[in-house]
Amino acid sequence: MRLDERSPAGSGSARDEAAVAASRLDIGHPGDVVVSGIDLVVPPRSSLALVGTNGSGKSTLIRTVIGLIPPVGGSIEVFGAPPGRRPTRVAYVAQSHAGAHVLPIRVLDVVRMARFAHLGLLGRMSSTDHDLVRWAMEAMGVADLGRAALRSLSGGQRQRVHLAQALARRADLIVLDEPTAGLDAGGRERYLEAFAGELHRGAAIVTATHDIGEAAEYDQVLLLARRVVALGGGDAVLTPDRLLETFGVVIHDTHEEHAGRFTVAERGRGGPQTIETRRPDG
Amino acid sequence: MGPLIDPFLDNGFMLRALLAGLLVSVACAVAGTFVVLRGLACLGDALAHGVLPGIAAAILLGLPGILGAAVGAVVMIGGVALVTRRTRLSSDTAIGLLFVAMLALGVVIVSASDAFKGDLVAILFGEILGTTPEQLLLMAVAAVAVIVVAAIAARPFLLLSFDPEQADVSGFPSRRYHALMLLLVALTIVVAFEAVGTLLVFGMLLAPAATGALVAHRIGLMMAVAVAIGALSTYVGLLVSYWFDLAASASIVLVAVAIFFVVLSVTSLREPRPTRAAEHETVGAEAAGRHR
Numbered sequence: 001m002r003l004d005e006r007s008p009a010g011s012g013s014a015r016d017e018a019a020v021a022a023s024r025l026d027i028g029h030p031g032d033v034v035v036s037g038i039d040l041v042v043p044p045r046s047s048l049a050l051v052g053t054n055g056s057g058k059s060t061l062i063r064t065v066i067g068l069i070p071p072v073g074g075s076i077e078v079f080g081a082p083p084g085r086r087p088t089r090v091a092y093v094a095q096s097h098a099g100a101h102v103l104p105i106r107v108l109d110v111v112r113m114a115r116f117a118h119l120g121l122l123g124r125m126s127s128t129d130h131d132l133v134r135w136a137m138e139a140m141g142v143a144d145l146g147r148a149a150l151r152s153l154s155g156g157q158r159q160r161v162h163l164a165q166a167l168a169r170r171a172d173l174i175v176l177d178e179p180t181a182g183l184d185a186g187g188r189e190r191y192l193e194a195f196a197g198e199l200h201r202g203a204a205i206v207t208a209t210h211d212i213g214e215a216a217e218y219d220q221v222l223l224l225a226r227r228v229v230a231l232g233g234g235d236a237v238l239t240p241d242r243l244l245e246t247f248g249v250v251i252h253d254t255h256e257e258h259a260g261r262f263t264v265a266e267r268g269r270g271g272p273q274t275i276e277t278r279r280p281d282g
Numbered sequence: 283m284g285p286l287i288d289p290f291l292d293n294g295f296m297l298r299a300l301l302a303g304l305l306v307s308v309a310c311a312v313a314g315t316f317v318v319l320r321g322l323a324c325l326g327d328a329l330a331h332g333v334l335p336g337i338a339a340a341i342l343l344g345l346p347g348i349l350g351a352a353v354g355a356v357v358m359i360g361g362v363a364l365v366t367r368r369t370r371l372s373s374d375t376a377i378g379l380l381f382v383a384m385l386a387l388g389v390v391i392v393s394a395s396d397a398f399k400g401d402l403v404a405i406l407f408g409e410i411l412g413t414t415p416e417q418l419l420l421m422a423v424a425a426v427a428v429i430v431v432a433a434i435a436a437r438p439f440l441l442l443s444f445d446p447e448q449a450d451v452s453g454f455p456s457r458r459y460h461a462l463m464l465l466l467v468a469l470t471i472v473v474a475f476e477a478v479g480t481l482l483v484f485g486m487l488l489a490p491a492a493t494g495a496l497v498a499h500r501i502g503l504m505m506a507v508a509v510a511i512g513a514l515s516t517y518v519g520l521l522v523s524y525w526f527d528l529a530a531s532a533s534i535v536l537v538a539v540a541i542f543f544v545v546l547s548v549t550s551l552r553e554p555r556p557t558r559a560a561e562h563e564t565v566g567a568e569a570a571g572r573h574r
Contacts, residue, residue, distance in 0.1 A: 066451050087453030097445055103319060104498050105444070113444065116437045117452040149499040 017080040018043050019173040019204030020065055026073035027057060027064045033072050034060045038228055042204045042220070044172065049215035049234075050208040052224035052246055058208040059095070059177060061224070065206060066092050066175050078173065087117040091171035093162050095178045095208075107153070107161050108146035111137055114168035136168035139194040141186065155182040163191055167198065174198060176207045180214070212238060289524045295411050299477075299520055302413040303534060305421040306474040306486060307512025309428045313470040314491030315505045316432075316463050319443040323488060324374055325362065325464070328381035330471050330484040332358035334388030337405050337475070342395055347405070348420070351475055355468035358384060359461070408479030408531035410520075417476055424473035431466055435459060440501060478531040485535035486512060493542045496549050511541055 020042040028034035035057035042048045050058045063069045064076060067084020079086050091114070114136070115129045137143040140160040150158060159182045166174055174195070180188055199205055207218070215221050216234040223229035223237060223246045230237045290296045317326045336354025337347040358380060365376035392402055404412075432439065438454035442463065446456040467487070474483045494507035519534030 066447075068447055068450055084450065087451060090451060092448065092451045094445060094447055102321075102495075103443055104495055104501060104504050105440075106499055109440075109500065110444070113437075113441060113448070113452070116441060116454070119437070121434055121437060 018077075019046075020048075020076070020078055020206065022074065022076040024074035025064070025071055025076050027060045027069075028072050029069070030072060035224060035227055036073070038074070038222075040220070040222065040231060042173075042206060044204050045199060045202050046220070047199055047205040047207070047218040048220045048222060049218035050206065050222050050224060051210070051212065051215050051238075052229075053248075055226070056224040056246070057226055058224055061222075062092075062175055062177050062206070062208055066090060088169075089172040090175065091166040091169035091173070092175045093166045093177065093179055095181065097158070097162060103150065105150050106146065107137070107142060107148050107150055108133070110150055110161050111142075111164050111168050114165045117169065132168050132170055136164040139167055139190065139197075140164040141190050156184045156187055159183050160187050160190070163194070167194055172203055174203055174205045176205070178208055178210070180209070180211065212243065285525065286521065289521065295413075296520060296524065298413045298415070298418060299410045299530060300516060301418055302410055302421055302477045303516030303520065304513050305418070305425045306477050306483075307490065307516055308509055309421075309425040309470045310474060310483070310486040311490055311494070311505050311508035311512050312428050312432045313467045314487040315494065315501065315508055316439055316443065317467055317487055318491045318495050319501070320463065322464075322467065324377050326467055326471075326487050327484050328362070328377045328384075329355055329358050329464075329468055330475075330480050330487070331381055331388075332384035333471060333475060334405065334480055335384050335391055337480070338388050338391040338402075341401055342391060348472060348476065351472040351480075352468075354384065355472055359464045359468060363461075404479070405475070406479050406481045407529065408475065408477050408482060410477045410530045410534070413477060421473050421477070424469055428466055428470055431462070435462055439463060443501075478535065482531050482535045485539055486515075489535070489538035489542045490515065493538075493545050496542075496545050511538065515541060 018041045020040065022038050022040050025038040026033050026036040027038065038061070040048070050061060052058050060069070064071055065078065065083055067078070067082070076083060078084075079089055111133050112125065112129075115125060115133065119125065119129070134143065137146060140163050142157065142160050142164055145153065145157065145161075150161060153161065159179075163176075163179060166176070176195075179191060179195075183191060195205060205218075207214075209215055216238055218234060220231065221234050221237045222231045223242055225246050229245045230242050290300055314326075317323060333351040333354035336350035336352070336357070338350070340347050340350025340353075361380045362376050365380070438449055438459040441449035441452055441454055442456055442459055446460070449456040449459065470487065471480075471483050474486065478486055490508040490511040491504070493511050494504035498504035498507050515534050515538035519537045520530060522528060522537070523530040523533040
């Protein structure tokens, strides 16, 4: 039990609780339910991929899990409490980063923000905090950029910094919205390695992704299309029929080697749009 | 000691004006930094002008103007919060409407009274040369309060500037700290208007902090630069106004804005393309992300 070693005394009762447990959960906004009747459990040390088009409910579910919007109906608990009540145990990487482009701030200070949940308003950074920050920056390959201004970085480097921030939280639940968007190949490799490590450490991971190849690696996959299309293991869920239901059209399914390789056509505004996806390790 | 120092040593009102300007500079640097970082310029502007009817009403009732300013600021913040929460209009629209309403109300109140002519100019442009020791004390207390609050709430304010959602996820409710930040800005405006006026206080709030944002890569450093530039502007502006017999508060604000443009041209000469290019790249990446 790795969790035992790092759980502070007193939080032991929460040890075996699911990271996320939703039952008959309706998400959306009052009067505008986006997805209804979600039942899912994400245990510690397990991963869940949310797959669907824009507007399918992925981001709404993510925002519900981290407590930014309340559930419309049903129930959801994060470590046995309503979402948003366990800031030290939950890390989040947003899809876009509001103020990051103009803020006069160094990379190091961005990653240090991860520790604020633990430190509160005035707590001093301990050597453990500094170690975690350094480790997270090394894991994402941005350790030598510590003193660089965030706004001087490229989009890919900036995304690495945001992922390092999530790592430095040392959370028990990590929620990622399109984490590989803008990452270069090197960044993607480091991301996969670092977050596999987090999973091994005992953290649960929930990721919204368009990448069906990546989703196939997850313990559970939830297909969303303003309703629950399917929930289950990647092998059972990521079938051409269900992807058809989720995305609109699947052109072909070539099943190269042992990896799933799908080409999915999404019905966009400007006619069908082809998105090719493949496994990251392919 | 010469023309650079004598005016302040020989005239009590000049020394008090200098002190008032320095205190206003400190408060404005701290509050202004967050106004710039959070993109609250529009709200800051509206707040600065929105206090006008409060001040006018207070003077009409024989109460201290500062009390009316405080009420005006609170009404303004509350009104903006209410309109943005109840409608799907952007906050800019709500702020614009309230700003115009408050300004019009101020003028209506002023026009209802005959005894206002001199006071109105003082409200709009400040009376820094007429600063009293009591006002100085109040400014000092307010400056200290602004610094203390900003220091205590530094982490949530940083998270809020970075990404309000990240503040929420980190256990610092963004709505609460946003309100605190607005109160900080309001407090600064309320105590600074007597020195530099409701029209010009906005310049002191924005110009030094914006200059700091041009040169600093850390928020603390940005504030320090803003304080230094505010102080320099106060000193130079007062001197210019003394020797050339110009309006004091307007001279101070003009110097502050002039420094911003000088620094802007120097920094854009030194690094003409990189920031531009990075911005474009980011915008492109974001657009791509949205369409995927």
